[in-house]
Amino acid sequence: MDGTREAPFSAEEFEARRQRVRELAVAEGLDALLVADPANIYYLTGYDAWSFYTPQLLFVPVDGDLRFFAREMDANGAHRTITQVPGDRIFGYPETYIHQVDVHPGDWIAESLRELGYGGALRVGYEGDAAFFTVRTYRSLVDGLPSWNLVESHNLVNWARLIKSDAEIAYMRQAGRICEIAMNTAFAGLRPGRPQNQVAADVMAAQARGEGDVDGDYASIVPMFPTGAGADTPHLTWADTPTPRGLPISVELAGAHRRYHAPLARTAIIGSPQPDLERLAGVTDEALEAALEVVREGSTSDDVARAFTAVLDRNGYSKNSRLGYSIGVGYPPDWGERTVSIREGDTTVLHTNMTFHLIAGMWLTGMGYEVSESIRVTPTGCETFSSIPHGLIRLDSGR
């Protein structure tokens, strides 16, 4: 009972990932990468802990060993999940660097890298849009490694994650099954007058419980329930708002297993929908299905988005926001990979084992409807990770 976890992937798979990332880095003319996004650190090393609220960095030279820097208390036990970095390459900065005005963990990391012989004129890529690579860390590195040329790596590791291995797909299928259970739990919990937070309680439990041997992991976004006119606030979190009758309630949530996510959105209603909602739902479902028809190896993101938009256009609707995004490993605050967006103008060619969340969120004045699928691209089409019918989910009006 020492907390040591079985590695989520084989050593060979991890090594292949690092190889691919190093090749991409070399192609960009980089000598090394600084990786701060917890999803990228997990992808390359297996490290998995809620320690990203203090600075942590994985240093990936194109030649040479990985080094991992974290707060001392986290570095001490990191070996229990970081299966791919030996203990003597894990460095813990002292507690005295936490939340101080005059010193910062980034100073300590810069000094350590100098001591390790990495203080020279290197071209080093950093993750400019990673949530947990703060400006103070960045500036500490700029000041502490003055010979470095620090350049934006433009999500290089995220891009390396785009095509999944079979082992990753297996986790996403399990996440999809958990997602299905969580969605059905939400439907069962929506009863007129019942506060949203009670429904959220049911969902959060179902997400963590999982099913049988498949343990649920925490989802990197909490379940959300955009409702009625308030559906134009898609990222409003729950409150004690009572479940209404006769208004659309969108449910957006994910199943997660070993940090892999399968998100899903459906829209439910108790009682009878207004005709304009029924029409919106019908058109949106048709548009999503048209988009799914186009998904296959060799199609482009743009093709998929256009198939969706064509159905909306024909019916007099429009959607400003993108139709989808790449998914896989997720940590708060997001389960998207921040690489491919499914939208017009994105010319990414789809390959087998790319995985996306296609989400048709239609937020009109006074009403909203959402329907989505988490999918895997296949040679001839796509596989959906969950199995919940499309269409407005009519909950028993006798509730």
Place this chain on the structure above:
Amino acid sequence: MDGTREAPFSAEEFEARRQRVRELAVAEGLDALLVADPANIYYLTGYDAWSFYTPQLLFVPVDGDLRFFAREMDANGAHRTITQVPGDRIFGYPETYIHQVDVHPGDWIAESLRELGYGGALRVGYEGDAAFFTVRTYRSLVDGLPSWNLVESHNLVNWARLIKSDAEIAYMRQAGRICEIAMNTAFAGLRPGRPQNQVAADVMAAQARGEGDVDGDYASIVPMFPTGAGADTPHLTWADTPTPRGLPISVELAGAHRRYHAPLARTAIIGSPQPDLERLAGVTDEALEAALEVVREGSTSDDVARAFTAVLDRNGYSKNSRLGYSIGVGYPPDWGERTVSIREGDTTVLHTNMTFHLIAGMWLTGMGYEVSESIRVTPTGCETFSSIPHGLIRLDSGR
């Protein structure tokens, strides 16, 4: 049913907060602040949504109106919670700025600020250690507002949050009550062989459910269960690890209400503890109680830490990490305020209605013990937000 929320605080309270923040900014010689930390945005405006995974910024000039910048889909409905910024001062950047290589929301925000007349030679404070103020946003502002002198604000708004109002304390008491229920739920759920994720499911549900009229909000950190020798990995999240007999299981979780948090840690055991664990528990409890004895208006953070350390020293133990930190509003990934640390050398004088999480986490080789209290400083001592006895929690060995 339009999702509009009752403001969490009176307009007067919000106005007083902004006044205080502006005074602090003036004292620092700043013309304006850029606020990105969702806890700070909520504190100043009431805005509350899971939208922080794309860039958002609150611009606070020392003279003049607040402006809020967010993704268009979030800006549209922001008025449902942002009670303190009129709709015409909320700006949504277009969807085309999301996840692109060549443009960034920060560019759009910089241009908007120039158009609003803020392009001149201003001294503007930014939050260098805020998780969601990314390096790309920072660099967009540096490039797009070349006349600005951008300076680190060193958590200025976080510091303004240090002393709570009575209304905030009322929320924290409710969070403390939810915390108590969640902790007792964890104890009830710990049965030999039961996987951690099942216990987590019970806890997550209890946290969201709350009690009676008091709805639970999502906690900004998931519950954690450092166990046995693995307790030296304090931020390991749950897996399907079975609940053991005879080993200490620490439970660290929070209750949350309207984004205010009351965290708590306790250590439970099923069956009989080893004598060295009993001794560690006894000393740690005594040390925490000695520290709590010293808490009152006028004591310093250093005094409290020394009272704790004295007991450890006398008994041959030591603790590297700080004893506690300021708490209040929290968003993922943290429920701490990143201001005062309760540790030796921190000379902050305690005032009534400061609130802290004092956490005695003792992680020794092969074993760990944690006990904590979330507290409010009072003129003569302290109030604890939850009521759970100290000491190793002996769960029925007949389970």
